[in-house]
Amino acid sequence: MEIEDIYSRFKQCSSVSTDTRKLEEDCMYFALKGDNFDGNKFVKKAFEEGAKYCIVDDKNAVINDNCIIVDDVLLALQELATFHRNSIDIPIISLTGSNGKTTTKELIKAVLSTTYKVKATLGNLNNHIGVPLTLLSFSSNLDFGIVEMGANHLTEINFLCGIAQPDFGLITNFGKAHLEGFGGTEGVIKGKSELYDFLKANDKVAFINTDDPKQVKQIGDYPHRITFGSNTSNDYNIQFIQANPFVELKYENSTIKSQLIGDYNYGNIAVAVVVGLHFNVTSQNIQKAIETYKPDNNRSEILEKDTTKIILDAYNANPTSMMAAVKNFKQLEGEKKFLFLGDMFELGVDAEKEHQSLVSFIEEQFDKNIYIIGKNFYKTSTKSSTHKLASFDDLKSEIHKLDFTNATILIKGSRGMALERILELL
Numbered sequence: 001m002e003i004e005d006i007y008s009r010f011k012q013c014s015s016v017s018t019d020t021r022k023l024e025e026d027c028m029y030f031a032l033k034g035d036n037f038d039g040n041k042f043v044k045k046a047f048e049e050g051a052k053y054c055i056v057d058d059k060n061a062v063i064n065d066n067c068i069i070v071d072d073v074l075l076a077l078q079e080l081a082t083f084h085r086n087s088i089d090i091p092i093i094s095l096t097g098s099n100g101k102t103t104t105k106e107l108i109k110a111v112l113s114t115t116y117k118v119k120a121t122l123g124n125l126n127n128h129i130g131v132p133l134t135l136l137s138f139s140s141n142l143d144f145g146i147v148e149m150g151a152n153h154l155t156e157i158n159f160l161c162g163i164a165q166p167d168f169g170l171i172t173n174f175g176k177a178h179l180e181g182f183g184g185t186e187g188v189i190k191g192k193s194e195l196y197d198f199l200k201a202n203d204k205v206a207f208i209n210t211d212d213p214k215q216v217k218q219i220g221d222y223p224h225r226i227t228f229g230s231n232t233s234n235d236y237n238i239q240f241i242q243a244n245p246f247v248e249l250k251y252e253n254s255t256i257k258s259q260l261i262g263d264y265n266y267g268n269i270a271v272a273v274v275v276g277l278h279f280n281v282t283s284q285n286i287q288k289a290i291e292t293y294k295p296d297n298n299r300s301e302i303l304e305k306d307t308t309k310i311i312l313d314a315y316n317a318n319p320t321s322m323m324a325a326v327k328n329f330k331q332l333e334g335e336k337k338f339l340f341l342g343d344m345f346e347l348g349v350d351a352e353k354e355h356q357s358l359v360s361f362i363e364e365q366f367d368k369n370i371y372i373i374g375k376n377f378y379k380t381s382t383k384s385s386t387h388k389l390a391s392f393d394d395l396k397s398e399i400h401k402l403d404f405t406n407a408t409i410l411i412k413g414s415r416g417m418a419l420e421r422i423l424e425l426l
């Protein structure tokens with residue numbers, strides 16, 4: 001069946017789903033194949049749960065006239081999303097970067113939603129499946145769509161731009177994340193810059209943080225840019241005030257006191273302010289939107305348990321965000337500090353070097369209460385005062401000996417380390 005015909009059926013549906021475990025009545029179910037399951041096997045279930053149409057690529061899965069057979073279900077999903085994007089004439093703002101994408105996306109959404117009808121990526125559904133799902137959730141009555149794009153290898157952002165066709169774009173930062181798939185730091189810069197390449201090729205607009213020399217270098221002399229940063233020569237001048245513990249910044253005559261910790265969140269907030277200003281959101285609305293935004297899901301959360309203050313940053317980790325978290329932790333007030341840091345994943349051949357240089361850096365900053373957990377950290381050379389634990393189970397037997405009265409604790413590690421489990425041990 002041609003994509004136009006699938007599209008006319010999509011228009012009869014309430015939504016698109018790829019999962020029979022959370023499927024909406026009257027949706028279009030795409031039977032994807034994954035590492036664990038073949039969606040074609042769940043077609044009967046999809047109809048039982050209320051799907052209107054099922055898109056399949058196994059002829060044995062065709063059980064009624066509402067099954068649509070295609071060569072490749074994933075490709076069909078991506079083509080349908082592209083077709084839909086071309087049919088809805090709304091401005092799309094896309095963002096990528098090594099760190100802070102979801103936070104920045106949520107902040108921009110909060111700011112623009114004060115004044116406009118806006119939809120954005122749910123959670124971080126930001127890959128080759130998530131981006132099509134995001135676009136298919138947009139409709140032509142929106143004022144803006146915000147699309148977060150993630151990548152762990154070259155050409156991925158270019159591919160996602162082809163589907164989303166952004167009118168505006170921004171890169172939060174270039175860091176040492178997913179080094180394995182990108183083949184090193186230069187690969188990250190090239191891969192993320194595919195967003196700029198798309199904007200340049202299509203005369204679209206880039207938001208550029210001029211405090212980040214990498215952004216300035218990568219955008220080159222491309223004229224369609226909106227600049228911001230600490231220098232008054234920018235289109236928008238934004239000043240960092242402090243992050244102790246919450247980030248405060250100043251623009252025009254407004255001071256924003258956010259509920260986000262970490263000076264690294266300054267750039268994430270600044271670009272949300274600038275997007276708001278550029279699209280004529282009032283200063284009062286920008287301020288209110290940002291000041292009421294609270295992070296969740298283990299992303300730089302600040303928690304209190306009796307007299308103990310906990311910075312729970314266990315959602316993910318990579319050398320850049322780990323370094324940023326440690327530096328921020330160092331400048332925070334507090335006499336008695338503990339660090340619980342877990343392995344960083346997806347670093348490939350750089351894993352050993354990156355874990356070692358991070359440990360050496362931490363030991364320069366802190367002389368005690370350093371706990372590093374996981375196989376990679378376990379292999380590093382450390383001072384005798386640093387506590388190396390090969391696994392979470394090893395930490396369990398150590399942690400109950402510690403006294404956290406009046407302490408401040410940083411918890412950070414890769415998703416697979418799931419260091420939020422520490423909370424139950426405190």
Ligand SMILES: CC(=O)N[C@H]1[C@@H](OP(=O)(O)OP(=O)(O)OC[C@H]2O[C@@H](n3ccc(=O)[nH]c3=O)[C@H](O)[C@@H]2O)O[C@H](CO)[C@@H](O)[C@@H]1O[C@H](C)C(=O)N[C@@H](C)C(=O)N[C@H](CCC(=O)N[C@@H](CCC[C@@H](N)C(=O)O)C(=O)O)C(=O)O
Pocket residue numbers: 018019020021031032033034035036037038039042123124125126127128129130131133149150151152153156
């Ligand atoms: C394919 C899929 O969506 N899988 C999701 C599914 O996984 P599950 O293990 O259950 O099975 P399969 O994948 O094998 O299943 C095949 C299909 O069968 C469906 N199904 C299964 C059982 C059943 O009873 N009924 C069914 O219909 C199933 O739904 C599949 O469609 O469920 C998991 C739990 O909810 C999901 O985690 C899994 O999602 C995968 C990982 C996925 O890719 N989802 C996208 C929608 C997405 O955007 N996910 C984001 C990923 C964010 C991310 O990590 N981004 C990276 C950079 C991107 C790198 C990119 N190249 C990559 O590889 O991802 C970043 O750093 O930002 C998310 O999960 O948040």
Ligand SMILES: Nc1ncnc2c1ncn2[C@@H]1O[C@H](COP(=O)(O)OP(=O)(O)OP(=O)(O)O)[C@@H](O)[C@H]1O
Pocket residue numbers: 097098099100101102103104124150172173264265267268298299300313315316320321322324325
């Ligand atoms: N600008 C930044 N620089 C360094 N680290 C950051 C920055 N912004 C956020 N972080 C760190 O990254 C963590 C995750 O934030 P967020 O989910 O917004 O990033 P992300 O890029 O969307 O991650 P993912 O790609 O895994 O979805 C935060 O809790 C914080 O530790």
Ligand SMILES: C[C@@H](N)C(=O)N[C@H](C)C(=O)O
Pocket residue numbers: 178315316317318344345346413414415416
């Ligand atoms: C959570 C996932 N998007 C991610 O960033 N993974 C890195 C490698 C992590 O687990 O920290």
